[in-house]
Amino acid sequence: MRRNLIGQVSMLRHRDIRNLSFRAVKIASFQRVLPGGQLKPWQPAWAPIWCLFPLGGPRRMAWMKDKLRAESSPHIAFHDWLSERKEEMAALLAELVAIPTENPPGNNCRACTDFLEQRIRELGLECKRIVPAGAGSAGEDVPASLLASYGSGERRLYFHGHYDVVPAQSVEQFRPMRKENFLFGRGSCDMKGGIVAMLYAMLAIRECGVELNGRIGLMLVPDEETGGQRGSGRLAREGLLGQGGVGMLLAEPTSGVVWNANRGAISLRVRVLGKSAHVGLQHQGTNAFERMHRVVERLQELKREVEQRNTRCAVGAEQRRNSILMLGGQSGGGTNFNVVPEECWFTVDRRINPEENLAEEKARLLGALEECREMGIPLEWEVLQEGGSAASGEDEALGMGRRLALNCVPGCWKRGSMQKPECLPTPMVRDCSQWRMDRTSTWTCGR
């Protein structure tokens, strides 16, 4: 029933909304990598988290001890603060889900950013609206981004999220439904729930009185669901992404594992042209299907070559390490069985490993198509999507902080264990690649 009602609707699942709290606690724990910049060498997993404060440590330790009093675990102060606000967080999430920010085409960006900006300001955080250069009149649905921040100074740990959602199957999906410990609605999990969790993580840090050696910046963007060119891509092109960044944490739903890398993508639709004729006069036509077959053969040569390459990233059991070139995800052409096809088309989906370079692989792919043209095959192509790959090493500073932060969150990682969390490259194009352009460490984790 639940599935039938909502189809593939995202859901935020948690015990008594505690998942939201847990995620926020997990993110709140991250602030401890900021002070001083230099993290201490790897500590035993059961070390108290305040050992991460290299500057003014004893004073903060005293504060934390006072704050925590008889509490045995440092995450409890954050957790308690957040737990008291679980209904408030759930209500905010419901209001966000009710704004149908479907993408494509990219609806209601203004309504969503107006709502978020107002709410962020009411909660006492700074909020800057970043409008695309040359944006139109006040009434236009401009795909703006928001940057909320807390703290001071130039160094920033970024939280990042997108407020667009994939199209719904029914308007019902924009009427959020609370049922027991679940909140249903399009985008509740991917990733308006993440936005609420990150926002309240910032508030928890402020309200629990933790000092920061820098800022936390919460960047909220549109257009992630269709590649990010009007969101993170634009910010990156305009030099507005990752300024002063020491790292970025993205609260996309990952089922609890950590994504430290993502594949890139270049996807094409290739159209091969011929000349139509009746089957009885086929000698007067040129068969586009047979021409397309030659193009496919050339691309299969490239496929055999690129799929020899393997990523060094750890990947899940269900994934393969090899680079990917898939042909014919969609294809079509011709008008009838007794007519020489005038046009045939097929798609190419090239997914590059984190170690591969998008520009090089795109040039190689298009070069193969150019060769076909030189062989006398008339063809054209359309780029459906493109985005670079990205990877953050597990030993990068934020990665170390991430290990420790995760270790302090019950249920997120086996407590007291030195076992590493599962790190996987996601096969999808993500905003992470834009952040990696300036070598910002990026990590993605959510429930």
Ligand SMILES: [Zn+2]
């Ligand atoms: Zn998402």
